[in-house]
Amino acid sequence: MKRLYAAPRAAFAVGLLALGVAIGASAQEASPYAIDIPSWFSETFLDLREDIADAAKDGKRLLVYFGQDGCPYCRQLMVTNFSQRQIVDKTRRHFVAIALNIWGDREVTWLDGRTMTEKALARTLGVQFTPTLLFFDEKGNVAARLNGYYPPHQFDAVLDYVSGKREKSETLAAYMARRTPPASSAALADEPFFLRAPYVLTRNAGGKPLAVIFETPQCADCDELHASTLRRADVQRELARFDVARFGLGARTELTGPDGAKVRADAWARDLGVAYTPTVVFFAADGREVFRLDAYLRAFHFASALDYVASGAYRTEPSFQRYLQARAERLREGGRAVDVWE
Numbered sequence: 001m002k003r004l005y006a007a008p009r010a011a012f013a014v015g016l017l018a019l020g021v022a023i024g025a026s027a028q029e030a031s032p033y034a035i036d037i038p039s040w041f042s043e044t045f046l047d048l049r050e051d052i053a054d055a056a057k058d059g060k061r062l063l064v065y066f067g068q069d070g071c072p073y074c075r076q077l078m079v080t081n082f083s084q085r086q087i088v089d090k091t092r093r094h095f096v097a098i099a100l101n102i103w104g105d106r107e108v109t110w111l112d113g114r115t116m117t118e119k120a121l122a123r124t125l126g127v128q129f130t131p132t133l134l135f136f137d138e139k140g141n142v143a144a145r146l147n148g149y150y151p152p153h154q155f156d157a158v159l160d161y162v163s164g165k166r167e168k169s170e171t172l173a174a175y176m177a178r179r180t181p182p183a184s185s186a187a188l189a190d191e192p193f194f195l196r197a198p199y200v201l202t203r204n205a206g207g208k209p210l211a212v213i214f215e216t217p218q219c220a221d222c223d224e225l226h227a228s229t230l231r232r233a234d235v236q237r238e239l240a241r242f243d244v245a246r247f248g249l250g251a252r253t254e255l256t257g258p259d260g261a262k263v264r265a266d267a268w269a270r271d272l273g274v275a276y277t278p279t280v281v282f283f284a285a286d287g288r289e290v291f292r293l294d295a296y297l298r299a300f301h302f303a304s305a306l307d308y309v310a311s312g313a314y315r316t317e318p319s320f321q322r323y324l325q326a327r328a329e330r331l332r333e334g335g336r337a338v339d340v341w342e
Helices: 048-057 072-079 085-094 118-124 152-163 172-179 220-227 233-239 265-272 299-310 320-333
Strands: 002-005 034-037 061-067 095-101 107-109 115-117 132-136 142-147 210-215 243-248 254-256 262-264 279-283 289-293
Touching: 034 072, 048 061, 048 095, 048 107, 061 072, 085 095, 085 152, 095 118, 095 152, 115 118, 142 152, 152 172, 233 299, 243 265, 254 265, 262 265, 279 299, 289 299, 299 320
Parallel strands: 061 095, 210 243
Antiparallel strands: 002 034, 061 132, 107 115, 132 142, 210 279, 254 262, 279 289
């Protein structure tokens, strides 16, 4: 395994760094605090314009991975997904992969020619979860973006979607709904705390925030959400601070959205850009979307996300990763054993 190095966990830069690119005789050197990535990831000058062009010359597309040291989902991507020969062969055949760290200080040249650190680019792109993967087409457009960990069967389907240039003919959500292998449950699981029809999701000042869960039948991660995560006492305590609505991703259920507009659930999901199930979209008491979970998350991360929104911490701490680290430290100081992969 090759080593990707992260900078110390300093705060994100407030604005873009207007630094010039210093191109030497070799690709940029990494900085301290290692996390493992596969040896077949490319080491480049981190000029994404050149990386996209070079990949295109070889008939490939650029894959940019954002990770961080100590991230269990990054490790899951590397150890589980990138240990499967089909996924590795497909990725190497169709993509040039480079790795960036959300706390890193190496200079990256963005598509418009601006240079900034890895951490500034992560902030600019709104990276809230690790891993986050961006797949670029030959013109520098983002063909697909994965916010968080996708299990192997779904990740493999995303590789097919991007390598086949299917973004030109259908959305990732539509492709995934058609291609993702079915799971065991053919029906959506129910929970006693889900709101019931009629679905009027408008918010009132001083009221509870809203959590909207989008699911699909035959979804293994949805099944695990209900069978494990939502059974946890700490998760249920946090959920009690919310109104919780659940809709099928393709459901034609009529509802009134947080903004007061009448819409069907399937059209609303498309407007929100929901491409993965389960996805949880959080709305504040004023009806604004303030956060979302659109990745595979275990119980500690799920409960932390609920607290991040319900406590209002998102208003003062824009980085969920920083909030997560601080919360884990507080719980440990209080004598609780914290396993971020529980």
